[in-house]
Amino acid sequence: MEMAGGGRSTLDNLEEDRHPELVSRSNADEERHPELVSGSNMNGPENGLYVTRDLGDIMDCNHYIITVPTPVDKNNRPDLTPLYKSSESVGKMLKKGDIVIYESTVYPGVTEDECVPVLEKYSGLKFNEDFFVGYSPERINPGDKEHTVEKIKKVTAGSTPEIGKKVDALYASIITAGTHLAPTIKVAEAAKVIENSQRDINIAFVNELAKIFNKMEIDTNDVLEAAGTKWNFLNFRPGLVGGHCIGVDPYYLAQKAQELGYHPEIILAGRRMNDSMGQYVASEVIKLMLKNDLKVKGANILVLGITFKENCPDVRNTKAVDVVKELQQYGAKVTIYDPLANPAEVKHEYNLETTKTIPTQKFDAIVLTVAHKEFLTMDLDVFKKQHSVVYDVKGVLNEWANAKL
Structure with missing residues (x-):
């Protein structure tokens, strides 16, 4: 859990259990988070950031920023456990006048209907009288060194108009791209969750096009390039849709809609299409x-x-895992090469072996699932047998590929 106030932050036991190295890794980890500015060692009081897992170290803060994961369970239902645990930790430290700001992506209503009661319970304080809350959804793009946090416009909101202005001013002090003060927290929550849902649906559309055009023996990328000559055509490409945002957040909006008696057909259809792509590629x-x-x-x-x-x-x-496991179901022996992924993390999360070392053996088939820059200039002949085939999910291998999505 990340909580900021007075230039300090803490990681609670939940994240410590999942990634015990986080607290001990005191410097900004450029390998794990390449979107950080190169050489941006911010840790240390002299640089404005102090990382700790001891809640007592931040008792004197008056602003707390909570930005924890909001995953789904095995049935794709929202799992708010990280938010509940974080709110409990902060609630135990709240004082009169404090402001708690949430950044996690949620369905509209979570901040005030789910998190605030936890804060009240553990603080003994009254919401909007003794303490206040704000919401400003994170918009960081993992791996993107161009669109760093200060260059991405921030949506902000507060539990009262006055608090909204304070929250907005806080972020405006560091976000050079500017801020947008939403009228309510629910509006800001809704804005964030539809950003990712919209992208998910658009990718699902081109994934369906890819399936159709493959049957017609038409190159999907050629079609999209031609259609893209019109000024208002949206540039989306087919592929695997994973990660902790786009592949998850639509389920939050869908869940809330269903609780209100509405079945969201397009949102869930997009999810079904994108979740099926690993099996389709295999x-x-x-x-x-x-x-x-x-x-x-x-x-x-x-x-x-x-x-x-x-x-x-x-x-x-990651949906590349779906491709691997489906190929294994056919009895194939799969070697995974990824120069960026942490083999221990992949083993822990998916029970799969990966390597950061370029393989030396020859293969019957090569499948590019992720367009790392290292792969774009690689000589694939070193991996091929006489009659090997190459399948290109991302459409970047050009003459190397025998087929592509």
Whole structure:
């Protein structure tokens, strides 16, 4: 858990249990978070940031920022446990006049209806009389060194108009791109959750187009390039949709809609389409192998990339895993090469072996699932047997690819 106030932050036991190295890793970890400014060692009181897991160290703060994960469970239902635990920790320290700001992506109403009661319970204070809350959804783009946090406009909101202005001023002091003060916290919550839902739906549309055009033997990327010559055509590309945002957040909005008696057809249809793409890619690889008289069972297949997006080490909710496990279901022996992913983390999360070392053996098939820059200039011939095939999920391998999404 990240809580900031007076230039201090803490990581609670929940994150400590999942990633015990976080507190001991005192410097900004550029390998794990390449979107950070190079060499930005901010830790230490002299640089404005103090990292601790001892709540007693931040008792004197008057602003607390909570930005914890908001995952879904195995049934794709919102899991608010991190928010509840964080709110409990902060509630035990709250004093009169304090402001608690949430940044986690949620469905409208979570901050005031779910988190505030926890704060009241553990603080013994009265909401909007003794303490206040704000909301400003995080918009960081993992792995993006161009759109860093200060360059992304911030949506802000407060539990009262006055608190809204204070929260807005706090972020405006560091966000050079500016801020947008929403009229209510629920509006700000809704704005964030539809950002990711909109992107998910648009990608689902082009994924469906890819399936259709593949049957027509038309290159999907060629179609999108031609259509993109019109000024108002939206530039989305087919692919695997994972990560801790786009592949998760639509379920939060859908869950709330269903609680209110409305079945969100488009949102859930988009999720079904995107969640099916790992299985689809694997089946296309198998078809490609069979067309080239390659035996599938026992075949050696190289998968290039296991992270959820290119040039980023994050493996949370990566759909490249779906491709790997589906290929294994066919009896193939899969080797995963990813120069950025942490092998220990992949093993812990998915029970899969990965390597950061370039393989030396030859493979019957090569599947590029993630367009890391290291892969774009790689000589794939070193991995190929005489009749090997290459499947390109991202459409970046050009003449190397025998087929692509």
